[in-house]
Amino acid sequence: MTVPPPDGSRDRRIEDPSNLWLIHPLGRLLLPIAVARGISANAVSIAGLTLGTGAALAYARFADWRFALIGLMLSIGWLVADGLDGMVARATGTASPLGRMLDGLCDHGVFLLIYVALAIVWGTPAGWALAFVAGGLHAVQSSLFEGERTRFHRRAKGVALVAAPPAPAASPLVRLYDHVAGIPDRLAMAFEQQLAASPDPVATGARYARAAVAPMRLLSLETANVRIFMVFVACMAGDPRLFWWFEIVPLTAILLAGLAWHRRVERAFLSSVISSAPAEAPARYLVKEQGQ
Template structure:
């Protein structure tokens, strides 16, 4: 039976195992101490950026297994901080647009530092071209995936979208939100069907039972999976492996997950029982 997280912010059905069993438990263990000390969510975001920077520095020596392991450990520390800042913001009711933007910029900043450190260590024009291509693929994948996650968490509460929201804030935030929300317009027939439902909450539960499977499949696009992929590629002696993983397999995962999600929306909007499961029962054990 699936149990919700303590703060109700995430649905466990769509989380990857490393979040469920390592990253989030570590964050929850640190939360009481952080609250006692009065640590702010934004300061934890910045601390995460520092940890990510340390990981990037370690990865400049990726050809050494010891430094690759140190890079992985610092990266895990960053992932824990990345989860902890949100826990603090929710616990202290200090969530804000600025904090969200800072969190997002720190997340992308960490990967940018790691990509740059790896490209510098390779030192070839081909390495830089591959790093830049992978970075662009990463940005698009992350934005679209986060949009899908936000859509899922809103809908399972029975909340329909009236109109696609207009991006606001800083330019980079607007660009990120524009990509993340680009599928809202495609999904409006489903949103209107949910809004007309006699019991939107029940309709949302029905949606969640089917949509959890493709969302869980897309959890392969999380920062956690990228962190472990970087480590494995470095141990294999070729960071380029990671960049090719981002460009090809992760793009295929994104496109497949989005297509499956849209198919479920169309089926529910048309009154048809969704046929996509992807072994959904495994996520409820």
């Protein structure tokens, strides 16, 4: 049986090299086996969580380089499972909101376990504080990166998003979170409107994608793959604080720089479109979606 080709849902130009050459090919090799044996996407997600749990337990003994290496291998297994569950869901037509939620919970759960395992072993109040701050920033970084990546992939296909404003939440805390989390969407809305008004949204999206590849490649450093590698490097160095500081300083700087660069590409693209457009360009293309 031949390995199935990539599903095309991700643009190879902005994909992490380890996904292109290792993680996704391994997933495609395992896909026919999983489908033939009736293994569900949710079962694959649970298997990934199990591998991730094993990685956290191995990293709890990072003073022994052999356990650090085992942690890396198990983490790679988790990354493969994380991609394979989506492949299985698409191949079997079993994608569901429950599956997406389970996939997300497993992803966050693995890193939570690794953070806790390293903090327990390090064992100091300062270490716990550092791990807590790094974990919070990790959640923000991952959420914003996924939003940017989803936005890029959608626009590259010529699909504009004009989202209806969500109903205000009852809780002031939730309203504050929604306001802050929605800042990138609001900043990017001018481009969405221009794409919706384009007479040829597919061509416009393709031109945008070529211009936005560079900032998206920078933002691709926010992937779980990079974090998994840095956990291993920090453990091999005998100091998990190196990983936490990597989360707090370089990854935060990369996120801010990538977001600013992406918005700058949008503004430059809008300026060039507006300067070359006729006085009145009718809105001819509009696609509404729910969320990211």
